[in-house]
Amino acid sequence: MIQTRAIRLFTERGYDATTVTDVAEAAGVSPMTVYRHFPTKEDLVLIDQHGMLVAEQIAATPAAQPLVRRIGSALIEAVTTLTGDRHGGDLTANEQFLLARLRLMISTPALRAKHLDNHYALQQAIVGAIIDEGSDTDAAFHAHAAASACLAAMHTALVRWAEDDGRSELPDLIAKALAAAFGDDVVAVASE
Amino acid sequence: MIQTRAIRLFTERGYDATTVTDVAEAAGVSPMTVYRHFPTKEDLVLIDQHGMLVAEQIAATPAAQPLVRRIGSALIEAVTTLTGDRHGGDLTANEQFLLARLRLMISTPALRAKHLDNHYALQQAIVGAIIDEGSDTDAAFHAHAAASACLAAMHTALVRWAEDDGRSELPDLIAKALAAAFGDDVVAVASE
DNA sequence: ACCGCAATGGTAGTGACTACCAAGTCGGTA
DNA sequence: TACCGACTTGGTAGTCACTACCATTGCGGT
Numbered sequence: 091m092i093q094t095r096a097i098r099l100f101t102e103r104g105y106d107a108t109t110v111t112d113v114a115e116a117a118g119v120s121p122m123t124v125y126r127h128f129p130t131k132e133d134l135v136l137i138d139q140h141g142m143l144v145a146e147q148i149a150a151t152p153a154a155q156p157l158v159r160r161i162g163s164a165l166i167e168a169v170t171t172l173t174g175d176r177h178g179g180d181l182t183a184n185e186q187f188l189l190a191r192l193r194l195m196i197s198t199p200a201l202r203a204k205h206l207d208n209h210y211a212l213q214q215a216i217v218g219a220i221i222d223e224g225s226d227t228d229a230a231f232h233a234h235a236a237a238s239a240c241l242a243a244m245h246t247a248l249v250r251w252a253e254d255d256g257r258s259e260l261p262d263l264i265a266k267a268l269a270a271a272f273g274d275d276v277v278a279v280a281s282e
Numbered sequence: 283m284i285q286t287r288a289i290r291l292f293t294e295r296g297y298d299a300t301t302v303t304d305v306a307e308a309a310g311v312s313p314m315t316v317y318r319h320f321p322t323k324e325d326l327v328l329i330d331q332h333g334m335l336v337a338e339q340i341a342a343t344p345a346a347q348p349l350v351r352r353i354g355s356a357l358i359e360a361v362t363t364l365t366g367d368r369h370g371g372d373l374t375a376n377e378q379f380l381l382a383r384l385r386l387m388i389s390t391p392a393l394r395a396k397h398l399d400n401h402y403a404l405q406q407a408i409v410g411a412i413i414d415e416g417s418d419t420d421a422a423f424h425a426h427a428a429a430s431a432c433l434a435a436m437h438t439a440l441v442r443w444a445e446d447d448g449r450s451e452l453p454d455l456i457a458k459a460l461a462a463a464f465g466d467d468v469v470a471v472a473s474e
Numbered sequence: 475a476c477c478g479c480a481a482t483g484g485t486a487g488t489g490a491c492t493a494c495c496a497a498g499t500c501g502g503t504a
Numbered sequence: 505t506a507c508c509g510a511c512t513t514g515g516t517a518g519t520c521a522c523t524a525c526c527a528t529t530g531c532g533g534t
Contacts, residue, residue, distance in 0.1 A: 207395035235462040238434035270427040
């Protein structure tokens with residue numbers, strides 16, 4: 091509720107030009123109630139309830155597959171469940187909300203920076219899910235590089251999605267970005 | 283000068299626990315002089331004078347090579363000129379300064395976020411250097427994915443470098459991270 | 475001695491965010 | 505009905521990053 095109003099205000103007037111007090115008034119609460127629910131102004135846009143189950147999904151993946159494929163398919167699956175299946179029809183309300191958030195995140199420096207940092211945290215979680223305690227540092231290094239590159243590809247896909255107004259299916263875009271970054275053969279199977 | 287004092291203070295007391303006024307006093311100037319030279323507190327750590335010539339370097343690279351190799355070798359070259367050649371000897375003063383900055387950047391959320399966003403800006407510049415005005419959107423999409431993944435690999439290398447106290451050569455680490463992300467064959471030639 | 479200009483400092487304000495405390499609301503219990 | 509404790513909300517006052525506007529100082533050139 092507060093979040094919905096906030097994103098509408100941010101979209102209309104701009105993020106920086108909107109104060110937290112504005113958001114509070116629009117939502118009919120006091121500024122401190124806003125801070126109670128959203129620790130920072132940025133979190134009004136960035137907090138997602140969906141959590142980061144990606145890491146768990148990856149841990150459940152057969153370890154024999156190449157890292158890029160394991161991570162890539164987990165990302166695609168997470169996004170698929172997030173946006174839901176829609177084949178050619180209109181955007182769902184959820185997707186429109188995601189698009190609005192995404193546009194804010196990409197165009198506002200402060201939000202973009204924190205969003206990239208969230209990806210960074212996700213990367214740590216992914217590597218934690220892949221790597222055992224005892225494994226050598228080289229393995230961790232490889233896992234970090236692979237996870238980092240996969241998330242970067244995903245971010246590229248998100249930007250593209252926002253640019254084409256959500257016309258493309260997000261999972262397909264992620265698969266394409268992964269293929270562009272790593273070569274078609276490596277990722278081809280990931281999108282199934 | 284101001285920057286040196288600032289990084290020392292941040293390292294000793296922590297970034298958040300140090301106010302801009304503290305930095306100003308330590309440098310013997312007024313707070314506003316600090317803001318004159320560094321538009322934000324974060325820039326006290328993040329501003330690098332070295333600029334982003336990477337994009338220009340890439341534009342000068344033969345276009346026939348695969349994107350990943352073009353971007354990767356440019357990154358390695360940029361870092362080599364930044365840290366200088368040192369084969370097994372002690373760390374140079376410059377490298378020690380870079381390490382201190384890097385540790386702050388990695389461990390402080392606000393700095394890490396802005397640092398990742400700087401990489402993002404670099405990515406935009408790289409893609410701008412690679413892609414002509416008229417080229418189709420798919421080409422741009424591929425370039426973004428490749429650049430994004432390369433920068434992510436570079437960041438991983440930076441973290442590893444900070445963790446091993448600069449013992450490794452940074453260019454080698456970047457080459458290894460690229461190889462881990464993209465496969466050895468793709469990048470092998472990039473480090474020469 | 476004078477002028478122009480760059481760098482510096484002061485003042486007052488805005489806005490994000492915190493700490494501490496007060497008050498209302500609501501479910502269960504005697 | 506009266507009471508109690510937990511949860512949620514609101515108020516006050518303060519810190520700190522950052523800005524806008526203006527005054528001052530130092531310094532090289534004429």
